[in-house]
Amino acid sequence: MSVFLLLSFLIIYLLLHLLIWNNQKERLNLLLDAEVKQLQGPMYEELLQGQYQGPGNQAFTLSADQSFYVILNSEGNLLGSGEIQPGLKEQVLKLADSGTAGTTGKGLEIVELEQGPGPLHKGNDPKDSPQTAYLFGSRTFEHKGQPAGILYAGKDVTFQQQLFRWLLGVLAAIAAAFILLAAVFSRVMSRQAMVPVRRAYDRQKHFAADASHELRTPLSVLLSSIETLKLEDSINEQPFTRHVVDGMYSEVQRMTALTRDLLLLARSDAGLLEQDLRRFDLAPALARMLSGLSVLAEAKQILLELEAPAELPVKQDQEKLVQLMIILLENAIKFTPAGGSVILRAASIQKNGSPWLKLEVEDTGVGIPAEDLNRIFERFYRPDQSRSREAGGHGLGLAIAKELVDTLGGNIRAENCPGGGSIFRVELRG
Incomplete structure (x- = not known):
């Protein structure tokens, strides 16, 4: 809805901008064409004779569609001019001399001119003079088939320019308010729906x-x-x-x-798993755990090894930690063929200036398919259905291990060993 609203406002703004500015440009182009047509007639001779130089005499009428005009001959000399306020003629001549006063074709542009006496009066600070926007255009005219001069004319479009600035601000404010209301309303409704x-x-x-x-x-x-x-x-x-x-x-x-x-x-x-944190030595607990699993490993002729320091003090939930390691070890024994080995490693490390416990269970089994590495911790997910049925289980062991690791405040990941087999790495706050 917000995107649709923004697109609607943008389309409305662009359409209005196009229609109004095209109308202003069309009116100025018609005016320039009409005045050039007169200049290419008897009016040019009258201008040369100075018939329009007296006070109050103007070659063309000034109105809402024409704020000023300046007529120059082919040598750049002034033939005639008219302006709704003093100073515009001098600014137009300055623009013409600098070559930035539009083109000699039918192109139009918007220029900023100062109100008041203009920049030629010394002692005036340009910053103190208000700027007025004019739609500016020029036409060349001929006399007896030869280039005779150029006509500059412009109309005040300050109102149109300010209107579009105001319209853009209003549309932006309405859009922002609507998006804010839509976000609040959507949040409230989504909560109700949930x-x-x-x-x-x-x-x-x-x-x-x-x-x-x-x-x-x-x-x-x-x-x-x-x-x-x-x-x-x-x-x-x-x-x-x-x-x-x-x-x-x-x-x-x-x-x-x-x-x-x-x-x-x-x-x-349900969020009912709570931690029972207390400090204990993990090394003997791991040794007892391996001893308890030795019968299961010996039945498959699998060698169980422990690589851990003689003392490994940690502050953790001992029951959940032991349960986690039993799950990983039983899983490793289950999927390791006869004659293989399972290694349990435990060590204390420093991570971000805090003590962490690092645990690894490595086996020499067939490994885990690469496409299943990111899914083996999902509930009821078993990479090899036939092998899982033969080995027993319901696909919940690793999902429970992931839940235990999350409860204990750590992370777990599985990798394949380069020489075969897999390794589960666990890092917990120690």
Whole structure:
């Protein structure tokens, strides 16, 4: 709407400018043509005889369409003139001598001339004399087929010039006021329009959080019941029944993990994830974490390595930080083939004069397709669907890692290693 308004004002201004100035130029051109026609007749002889030199005698009538005229012969001598106020003739002659007084064709231009006695009177400061705008034109005329002289004439267009300046200011002020009102109105209306959307989004977030929370209890009961069934001798004696129970147990575990992840994401969306900052030594916590994941790594013959100083004091939320690293390490182990390695690096760095914690998880897996690097932190996004199904998971692990990093006040990014594999880099305020 604002762009449309500005274009409308611009078109109106240009059309008015074109119509009014074309009308003024057309009237002056008609006047010049009529006067040149007279000069090319008997009037030229009368001018030479001085019949128009007396007081009150003028060759052409001065009016609203003609504020002054100056007639020069081919040698540049003055043959006749007329002016509505003293001083205009001298200024026109000065312009003619300097060669800036228009053209000898039908071109017209606007010149600024001083009101009053003019610049030839010594002692007058030009700054003290008001300027008047004149539409200025010239015509050459002939006598008996030979160039005889040139006619200069002009009309006062100060009102038109001031009118367009005033019109431009008014249109600019109206446009600015309208744009301001449109911006305020649009902001108010957009807020009103977003109210039902925001309410629906809030209901969705609360529903996801409530549903995930409510599912945890029955899933825990199912898991406990299946674990109890697995202890029964009759179940173990029947292979088919044992297979069914194991499948149920595996699926319930997957549902429990998915519910836990959805609950965490729902709490994050609702802004309920809070930090529990406290100072602790991260080095032994990382060592214990690797020890706990060693069984998972040994099952795939993957070597887990830790590169960190003996002591690494940090001020962070220990629970969320450990959860973040477990997600990244499990993801690295999951997508690293047998016989590979996963390296966890931790170090304290200085960034912008403040201590930061730098963490890296590097694996020797197949890496991440370049087109997926910017999307792997999206929820439920899995670059290789078939490989992800084989490895398990729902595409939420890295999304949760991103939420945890945002909560902890840092950044995370993924890169491919030149020799193969991938590396996840995390920087947190330490």
